[in-house]
Amino acid sequence: DTGVSQDPRHKITKRGQNVTFRCDPISEHNRLYWYRQTLGQGPEFLTYFQNEAQLEKSRLLSDRFSAERPKGSFSTLEIQRTEQGDSAMYLCASSSPLPTGANIQYFGAGTRLSVL
């Protein structure tokens, strides 16, 4: 049983460029989440998908951010016109309400973004 996979692990980009991250959830999980973590802080929720539907978005998700989950499998998070303030670790998690109903979120290793 493979865990949550994120690609790339590290991304360095220049301010103003667009970047895209990919997340492959645990195969039987229908729920997928994106979080952002800055240095010295806990992760902050960005958005949540149930299957292919994006059901919740944080106010942190500005117009420059867009997330998709076509066909309810992998997900992508795109940041357009990156700013230095976007530098952070971007974490993806997946979960299933079955079998226990606890809906435990399992995280990937994250993508560390540095905007120069």
Add this chain to the structure above:
Amino acid sequence: AQKITQTQPGMFVQEKEAVTLDCTYDTSDQSYGLFWYKQPSSGEMIFLIYQGSYDEQNATEGRYSLNFQKARKSANLVISASQLGDSAMYFCAMREGGYGGATNKLIFGTGTLLAVQP
């Protein structure tokens, strides 16, 4: 508003001893879930233990146990017999909503950095 508070920025513990990491939470919901995650320097968040608000027994998972005191709104993590590999950042998190969770997002604390000394 929902909030998780971890008041210990860092802690030391001797190898093979037990350690308690503090966590308090604030919610107006009657149904919620509490989680602890471990984050080593590699960055991955590793799930450790879960406690539902209606669970009467404290959760245990191997060397990890969760000391759940509902009236005090605390959910402290106890690690018994500490190992060098336990050195990491530890985060307490809360999900509002019952099983399945209508609001599925997790709210995290700021974490506690644990250093296990030989």
